[in-house]
Amino acid sequence: MKSSTRHDAPAARTGTTSTGLTLRNVSLRLGDGDREVTALDDVSLQVDRGEFVAVVGPSGAGKSSLLAVAGALSTPDTGSVLVDGVDLGSLSPRRRTRFRLQQLGFVFQSGNLVPALTAADQLRLVRKLSGARGPFDPTELLRAVGMDHRADRRPHQLSGGERQRVGIARALVNRPSLLLVDEPTSALDRQRSQEIVALLRQETVDSNVATVMVTHDHSVLHHCDRVLEMEDGRLSSH
Numbered sequence: 001m002k003s004s005t006r007h008d009a010p011a012a013r014t015g016t017t018s019t020g021l022t023l024r025n026v027s028l029r030l031g032d033g034d035r036e037v038t039a040l041d042d043v044s045l046q047v048d049r050g051e052f053v054a055v056v057g058p059s060g061a062g063k064s065s066l067l068a069v070a071g072a073l074s075t076p077d078t079g080s081v082l083v084d085g086v087d088l089g090s091l092s093p094r095r096r097t098r099f100r101l102q103q104l105g106f107v108f109q110s111g112n113l114v115p116a117l118t119a120a121d122q123l124r125l126v127r128k129l130s131g132a133r134g135p136f137d138p139t140e141l142l143r144a145v146g147m148d149h150r151a152d153r154r155p156h157q158l159s160g161g162e163r164q165r166v167g168i169a170r171a172l173v174n175r176p177s178l179l180l181v182d183e184p185t186s187a188l189d190r191q192r193s194q195e196i197v198a199l200l201r202q203e204t205v206d207s208n209v210a211t212v213m214v215t216h217d218h219s220v221l222h223h224c225d226r227v228l229e230m231e232d233g234r235l236s237s238h
C-alpha cells in the first residue's frame with residue numbers, strides 16, 4: 001500500500017481481501033459457429049491499487065478483449081472478474097452500468113473528448129453522469145495533469161498531448177478503483193508519449209488506482225511496474 005495518496009480507498013467489501021482488479025480463470029469466446037475465436041483463454045490476473053501494469057502482444061492476441069471484460073463491457077463465458085472485491089458477474093445490468101461509471105476509469109487512444117465541451121466541463125459531465133451530488137471543482141484534477149491553465153479550452157484548441165491529459169483527468173473524476181488505458185500514445189510523438197505515460201504512473205500512485213494499459217509502444221514500458229505479454233488469448237510475464 002502506498003503511503004501518500006490523494007484519495008482514500010473505499011471501505012473494504014465483503015467476500016475477498018483483494019483490491020484493484022482480479023481475474024480468475026477468465027475465458028471469452030467471440031463470434032459464432034465455425035468462426036468462433038477464443039479471445040481470452042483461462043486468464044488469471046491480479047493488479048493491486050497503486051500498481052501500473054502494461055499488456056503487450058501482437059494484433060489479435062486478445063488485449064482489447066482483456067480491457068473489455070475488466071471494464072464490464074463484455075461478460076466472460078467462464079471465470080470471474082472482480083474490482084475491489086466486487087464480482088462484476090453478480091451485478092444486474094443496471095448496477096453494472098452504475099458500477100462502471102463510479103468505479104472504473106477509461107483512457108482512450110486520443111482522449112475521446114466531447115468536441116463541444118471545455119476541459120473543465122468534460123470533467124463536470126462525467127461527475128454528473130455518475131450521479132454524484134454536491135459541489136465539484138475540476139481545478140485540482142486539471143492541475144494534477146498540468147492542464148488547469150487550459151480549463152476553458154475545447155478539444156480543437158488543445159494539442160494531442162493536452163487532450164490526452166484532459167482524458168486522464170476525466171477518467172479519475174469519480175475516484176475509480178481501476179483505470180483501463182487503451183493505446184494512450186498512438187497519436188503522440190516520442191517526447192509526449194513519455195510524458196503521458198509518466199503522468200499515468202504518477203496518477204496511479206497519487207490516486208491509488210489499479211492501472212492496466214494496453215500498448216504497442218515498447219519505449220514507454222519502463223514506466224510500468226510489470227509488463228505482461230498476451231498471445232493467443234493467454235497471458236505471460238514479459
Ligand SMILES: Nc1ncnc2c1ncn2[C@@H]1O[C@H](COP(=O)(O)OP(=O)(O)OP(=O)(O)O)[C@@H](O)[C@H]1O
Pocket residue numbers: 030031032037038039057058059060061062063064065066
Ligand atoms: N466481435 C468479434 N467477433 C468475432 N471475433 C472477434 C470479435 N472481436 C475480436 N475478435 C477476435 O478475437 C481475437 C482477439 O481480438 P482483440 O481485439 O481482443 O485483440 P487485440 O490484441 O486487442 O488486437 P489489436 O492489437 O489488433 O487491437 C482476435 O482473433 C479477433 O479477430
